Amino acid sequence: MIHLRHKLSKRDFVLDVDIQVPDTGITGVFGESGSGKTTLLRCIAGLEQEGGLPAHKRNIGYVFQEPGLFPHLTVRGNIEYGARRAAAQRIDRESVVDMLGIGDLLERKPGSLSGGESQRVAIAAALLRSPDLVLMDEPLASLDRKRKDELLPYFDRLHDELSVPVIYVSHDIEEISRLCDHLVLLDNGRVAASGDLLDVVSRVDVPVLSGRNAGVVLWATPVDHEDGLTKFNFGDGDIWVAGRFEATGTPLRLRIAANDVSIARDRPTSTTILNILCATVEEVHCVDTATALVRLGAGNQGLLARVTNRSVRRLGLKPGDQVFAQVKSVTVRH
């Protein structure tokens, strides 16, 4: 485990964090703007004036939101900058260059690279420093949707192939749900929740995740294809998802946003919704005057539904009720 303990006061903001995060995999740090995500990363890296070891002695890689490559060096010079200053070379250069697909860029100057290419080079530079921990501060936030989609598979590879622990800051819950194993929720400089990603996102009582960010992540195995859809099996339920995902036997990660789940007392018959799951109401949590989050048990996994309080009253929803969950859309990590 990595122990993160940081306290910092700035004019009208106080950061106070004292948690353990796993020393493997990707830990996501999620929070709204101003919740202190970047400040926390900067404290960990030694970039805030809080005393302690200077940044260059901490052996922590940092990927900034803007790649900020050194313009006077080639791509090769940029990725070797950290490697030459590393105490020990524990990460193989060739494999990092391959993993990030920057082999053809090595002799180019940063000015001629696209945003996505620059960010890949910046990640390679941080990794080749052979760090004990890599910090990523919204590395996709400065890119448009298309570039983001191009870059995400590289992060999947990092997640699957990298042995260095990563702390990944983002305000995009979809990104976090796709990439991270562990989740820390920051709210106004304090930790609102910390734990396994699948557990934390299925909680209904965390304000940071109760609005449009609410949604569960679950593992499901593609088993069948029909009409351009893929049938996923999870627990003892099935779910159909648009697109073709190969049935290799390995489970994939699905995210179902609470906004995309609605609840019916009786099994709906004439509806465009393909996925109607038998479910049990586990918890009803009132979020604000208008809306509530309902946690449902379906199969042996949980779902969240974001509904209005009026509907909760009309249907008389309470824990233990048998209902039908209609799932409108599902995101799959390829």
Added chain:
Amino acid sequence: MNTFGPMWLSIQLALVTTAVLVVIGTPIAWWLSQTKLRFKPAVQAVVAMPIVLPPTVLGFYLLILLGPDGAVGSWWVQLTGSALTFSFTGLVIASCVYSLPFAVQPMQNAFESLPRQQLERAWTLGASRLDAFLSIAVPLSMRGFVSGIVLSFAHTLGEFGVVLMVGGNIPGETRVVSIAIYDHVESLNYAAAHQMSLLLIGFAFVVLAGMFVINRRWSER
């Protein structure tokens, strides 16, 4: 000899002064670009003072300071046995004070336009403060260095008042080209004055044009 002697002395003075200014001006410029201290404007004002003060004012106080009874001058006499005033070394010191803003300001501007994130990236990649300064800040601020070097060289070459006050007019020691021209004009030796003046005009043109060519090359990269 009569033409080239003072010219050569001026060039020597400008070269030495520029070299000294790069050495002491760089840390001053860096400090000014990075500090958030409240008295930074005061330091900036002191550095910029030679731009506004008449050379006679500067030269007058430098004469007192560097003179055998002055704070710096008396210490120098004890150390070396000779006076600073009316000597080449004294001229170098005076020129450094006089041209300091011309070296510091372009460098400071270049350092200030450097994105802070570049330095922070360098630190997180394992570079110490000095390492990051040398490997990132200096190469990225080359235009500032070139401007600072050329401006302090040219400014030292063209100085007159301070030299006259502190250095006087000793051939081979303090008789730089601007003083020599003044002498020639006073003794109505216009031919010699023309010769030196045109030489200086040509030289200044070549140096400044060279700087602009270099700057353009850099900005095209």
